[in-house]
Amino acid sequence: xxxxxxxxxxxxxxxxxxxxxxxxxxxxxxxxxxxxxxxxxxxxxxxxxxxxxxxxxxxxxxxxxxxxxxxxxxxxxxxxxxxxxxxxxxxxxxxxxxxxxxxxxxxxxxxxxxxxxxxxxxxxxxxxxxxxxxxxxxxxxxxxxxxxxxxxxxxxxxxxxxxxxxxxxxxxxxxxxxxxxxxxxxxxxxxxxxxxxxxxxxxxxxxxxxxxxxxxxxxxxxxxxxxxxxxxxxxxxxxxxxxxxxxxxxxxxxxxxxxxxxxxxxxxxxxxxxxxxxxxxxxxxxxxxxxxxxxxxxxxxxxxxxxxxxxxxxxxxxxxxxxxxxxxxxxxxxxxxxxxxxxxxxxxxxxxxxxxxxxxxxxxxxxxxxxxxxxxxxxxxxxxxxxxxxxxxxxxxxxxxxxxxxxxxxxxxxxxxxxxxxxxxxxxxxxxxxxxxxxxxxxxxxxxxxxxxxxxxxxxxxxxxxxxxxxxxxxxxxxxxxxxxxxxxxxxxxxxxxxxxxxxxxxxxxxxxxxxxxxxxxxxxxxxxxxxxxxxxxxxxxxxxxxxxxxxxxxxxxxxxxxxxxxxxxxxxxxxxxxxxxxxxxxxxxxxxxxxxxxxxxxxxxxxxxxxxxxxxxxxxxxxxxxxxxxxxxxxxxxxxxxxxxx
RNA sequence: GCCUUUGUAGCUCAGGGGUAGAGCACUUCCUUGGUAAGGAAGAGGUCAGGGGUUCAAUUCCCCUCAAAGGCUCCA
Numbered sequence: 224x225x226x227x228x229x230x231x232x233x234x235x236x237x238x239x240x241x242x243x244x245x246x247x248x249x250x251x252x253x254x255x256x257x258x259x260x261x262x263x264x265x266x267x268x269x270x271x272x273x274x275x276x277x278x279x280x281x282x283x284x285x286x287x288x289x290x291x292x293x294x295x296x297x298x299x300x301x302x303x304x305x306x307x308x309x310x311x312x313x314x315x316x317x318x319x320x321x322x323x324x325x326x327x328x329x330x331x332x333x334x335x336x337x338x339x340x341x342x343x344x345x346x347x348x349x350x351x352x353x354x355x356x357x358x359x360x361x362x363x364x365x366x367x368x369x370x371x372x373x374x375x376x377x378x379x380x381x382x383x384x385x386x387x388x389x390x391x392x393x394x395x396x397x398x399x400x401x402x403x404x405x406x407x408x409x410x411x412x413x414x415x416x417x418x419x420x421x422x423x424x425x426x427x428x429x430x431x432x433x434x435x436x437x438x439x440x441x442x443x444x445x446x447x448x449x450x451x452x453x454x455x456x457x458x459x460x461x462x463x464x465x466x467x468x469x470x471x472x473x474x475x476x477x478x479x480x481x482x483x484x485x486x487x488x489x490x491x492x493x494x495x496x497x498x499x500x501x502x503x504x505x506x507x508x509x510x511x512x513x514x515x516x517x518x519x520x521x522x523x524x525x526x527x528x529x530x531x532x533x534x535x536x537x538x539x540x541x542x543x544x545x546x547x548x549x550x551x552x553x554x555x556x557x558x559x560x561x562x563x564x565x566x567x568x569x570x571x572x573x574x575x576x577x578x579x580x581x582x583x584x585x586x587x588x589x590x591x592x593x594x595x596x597x598x599x600x601x602x603x604x605x606x607x608x609x610x611x612x613x614x615x616x617x618x619x620x621x622x623x624x625x626x627x628x629x630x631x632x633x634x635x636x637x638x639x640x641x642x643x644x645x646x647x648x649x650x651x652x653x654x655x656x657x658x659x660x661x662x663x664x665x666x667x668x669x670x671x672x673x674x675x676x677x678x679x680x681x682x683x684x685x686x687x688x689x690x691x692x693x694x695x696x697x698x699x700x701x702x703x704x705x706x707x708x709x710x711x712x713x714x715x716x717x718x719x720x721x722x723x724x725x726x727x728x729x730x731x732x733x734x735x736x737x738x739x740x741x742x743x744x745x746x747x748x749x750x751x752x753x754x755x756x757x758x759x760x761x762x763x764x765x766x767x768x769x770x771x772x773x774x775x776x777x778x779x780x781x782x783x784x785x786x787x788x789x790x791x792x793x794x795x796x797x798x799x800x801x802x803x804x805x806x807x808x809x810x811x812x813x814x815x816x817x818x819x820x821x822x823x824x825x826x827x828x829x830x831x832x833x834x835x836x837x838x839x840x841x842x843x844x845x846x847x848x849x850x851x852x853x854x855x856x857x858x859x860x861x862x863x864x865x866x867x868x869x870x
Numbered sequence: 871g872c873c874u875u876u877g878u879a880g881c882u883c884a885g886g887g888g889u890a891g892a893g894c895a896c897u898u899c900c901u902u903g904g905u906a907a908g909g910a911a912g913a914g915g916u917c918a919g920g921g922g923u924u925c926a927a928u929u930c931c932c933c934u935c936a937a938a939g940g941c942u943c944c945a
Contacts, residue, residue: 327940336873336874337874338874338875339874339875422939423874423939423940424873424874424875424939424940425873425874425939425940425941426872426873426874426940426941427873427940427941427942428872428873428941428942431941431942432942433871433872433941433942433943437872437873437941438873438941439873439874440873440940440941442939442940468937468938472881473881479936479937481918481919481935481936485935485936485937531945532945533945536945537944537945540943540944558945559945561945588945590944590945592943592944593871593872593942593943593944594871594936595871595872595873595940595941595942595943596871596942596943596944597937598938602944691945692945693945710944742945776905778902778903778904779902779903779904780902781902806901806902807903807907807908808901808902808903808904808907808908809903809904809905810903810904810905810906810907810908811906811907811908812905812906813905813906814905814906814907815906815907816906817906818906824905826904826905828903828904829904830904838904838905840905845905846905
C-alpha cells in the first residue's frame with residue numbers, strides 16, 4: 224500500500240504506508256531534511272517524526288515559517304525547563320508556550336529566588352543539553368498514569384492541567400531526562416537549537432488569576448544560528464533607542480515630576496506646541512465633517528456617573544469622589560466625556576432634523592490606573608481625548624460610522640502611520656454579565672460595526688471580550704518600536720447610554736424616538752498618540768508637525784543679522800525656524816541640529832549673506848545646495864501640503 | 871495592586887562604612903570658523919525620602935516614594 228502526499232506546489236508523491244514527514248523531506252533533499260522543524264499535515268502542525276496518517280497534503284515547516292518558529296520555541300521552552308530542573312532540583316512547572324518573540328516558562332521555585340545573574344548558567348546548561356541531540360519523544364499516556372507520574376514528582380500545577388483533560392487525549396514529550404505534559408508538536412531533536420538567551424524574569428499569576436499563586440515567568444528566545452541571536456539583540460537595542468520616554472526627554476517634549484505625581488505628564492513648550500498642532504489639525508478636519516465644539520468641566524456630580532453606569536462599573540477602582548465642605552455633595556473627576564455630552568444633548572428637545580448632532584471636545588479625563596501599569600505617555604492617569612459623540616437616527620448609524628472611519632484613515636495617512644490593523648472588539652461570548660444593555664441592541668451595534676469595516680475594506684481582526692461595557696468598538700491598533708500593539712483611534716456604537724439618559728428626538732411621525740450614539744476618538748488619547756508617533760518615526764516627525772522645521776546656522780556671529788532676516792521672512796511664510804546663536808563652529812552646529820532631528824539646516828556665511836540665499840542641508844540627507852529663502856519656503860510648504868492631503 | 875530589578879550632578883554612568891568622581895550639558899573667557907564634537911577656566915550633589923544598626927551610613931538593614939521589565943487591569 225502506498226500513500227499519496229500532495230506538496231504545496233501541487234505535486235503528488237507516493238510513499239510507503241507509515242512514512243513520516245521527515246522521510247518525505249529526505250526524499251527531496253538532505254539539506255531540507257536538516258532544516259525541517261515540523262510538518263503541516265492537512266492543515267494541522269505535527270511532529271516531523273510522526274507517521275503520516277494516509278493520503279494527505281503536506282507542508283514541511285522550517286525556521287522560515289511562523290509555525291516552524293513557534294514549534295522550535297515551544298521545544299526550546301522544554302529545553303529551558305530541562306536546564307532549570309537540572310540546576311534547581313524540585314522546581315515545579317506551570318505552562319511554557321511559544322510567544323511572538325521566543326517563549327516563556329512559568330515555574331515555582333519554592334523559596335528560591337532567581338535573578339538575571341543566574342541567566343548565564345541557565346543559558347550554558349541549555350547549550351550543553353541541546354548539544355546532546357536529544358530526540359523529542361512523544362508518548363500517549365492514560366490519565367491515571369499521567370496523574371501517577373506528576374503526583375510522584377509533586378507538581379500540583381501539571382496535575383491541575385491534567386485534571387482538565389480527557390483520558391485518551393493526554394500525551395507526554397520527553398527529551399533527555401525531562402518529561403513534560405504536552406500536546407506538542409515538537410521539533411525532531413534538540414540539535415536545531417544553536418543559540419539560547421534567557422531574556423527576563425517576571426511574576427505571573429498561575430492561570431492569569433490574581434487571587435492565585437504568583438509563579439516566576441522566565442522569558443527566553445532561541446535561534447538556529449548564533450548570528451541570528453546577535454541580530455535579534457541588536458534589534459532590541461535599536462528599538463530601545465526609539466523609546467518615547469528616552470526621546471521625549473532628549474527632544475524636550477515632556478517630563479514627569481514626583482511631586483506632581485506618577486502618571487501625570489507635564490508637557491514642555493516643544494511638546495505642547497506639537498500637541499497643539501495635532502489639535503489644530505483635528506479641529507480643521509472635524510469642522511469639515513460637521514462637528515461642533517463643546518466644552519465641559521473636569522468634574523461632574525456622582526449622580527451623572529450613576530446614571531451612565533460608570534459608577535457601578537468602575538466606582539470602586541476609581542479616584543475617590545471630591546466632596547464639598549458643607550453640603551456633602553460628591554463630584555468625580557471625569558473619567559469620560561460622554562455623560563457630560565449626553566446632558567448637552569438633553570438640554571433641549573431635539574428634532575430628527577437636528578440629527579446627526581456631532582459634539583466634539585478635546586476633553587481631559589482622569590482615570591485611576593494601578594501603579595504598576597503606568598508607562599511613559601502610553602498609560603497615564605490624566606490624558607486628553609480628541610473625543611466626540613455623534614447622536615444620530617438609527618438609519619444614519621452606518622453612514623456616520625463610515626465617515627468616522629474615513630477621518631481615522633486621514634489621520635493615519637497624514638501622520639504616516641502605515642502599519643496598522645483594525646480590531647473589531649466584540650463581547651465576551653462566555654460572560655455577558657460584564658456588559659449593560661439588551662441583547663437586541665448589542666446585536667444591532669455589533670453588526671453595524673462588522674458591516675462598516677467590511678464595506679471599507681479594512682484589514683480587520685475580530686477580538687471577543689474586548690468591547691467596552693456599553694458597546695462594541697472598532698479599534699485602530701498601531702505597533703510601537705518594540706512591536707507592542709497600542710490602541711489609538713477608536714469608534715464605538717452605543718445604544719445603551721441614550722437609554723440610560725433617556726435621550727429622545729421627535730421623528731417625522733411626530734413620535735418620540737431614541738437616538739443612537741457613536742463615541743469616537745481618532746487619536747484616542749493625545750498622550751498615547753504622541754508616544755506612538757515618537758516611536759514610529761524615531762523622533763523624526765512629519766514636516767508639518769515637527770516642533771522646529773528649520774534651524775539657521777551662521778558660519779560666524781558676523782552673520783547673525785542675516786540669519787535673523789531669513790527667520791523673519793520664513794515666519795511670514797508660516798515656517799517654524801530659529802537661529803543657533805551659539806559661539807560654535809559650523810560643524811558643531813550641524814552635528815547638534817542633526818541629533819535634534821531638525822528637518823532642515825540653513826547655513827549662512829559670507830557668500831549667502833551677500834547673495835541673500837541660504838545653503839540648505841536636509842536631516843539625514845545632506846547638502847541640497849543654495850536657494851533663496853522664498854524658494855526654500857515654497858519647497859517646505861509644498862511638502863507640508865502633500866502630507867496633509869489637502870487639509 | 872503583585873513579582874523581580876533599579877534610584878549617586880540637568881543627562882549617561884563609575885565608586886564605595888571615615889561626609890563624593892568622569893564624560894556630556896551649563897556659565898565665563900579665548901577663538902570668528904564652510905557641512906556631524908575648537909580650547910581653557912568655573913560652577914553644580916542632604917548620594918530619592920524617612921527610620922534603624924554603628925564612634926561614624928551615600929555605602930549595611932527596614933519602610934515609603936518613583937522608575938524599568940512582566941502579571942492582573944484598562945470606561
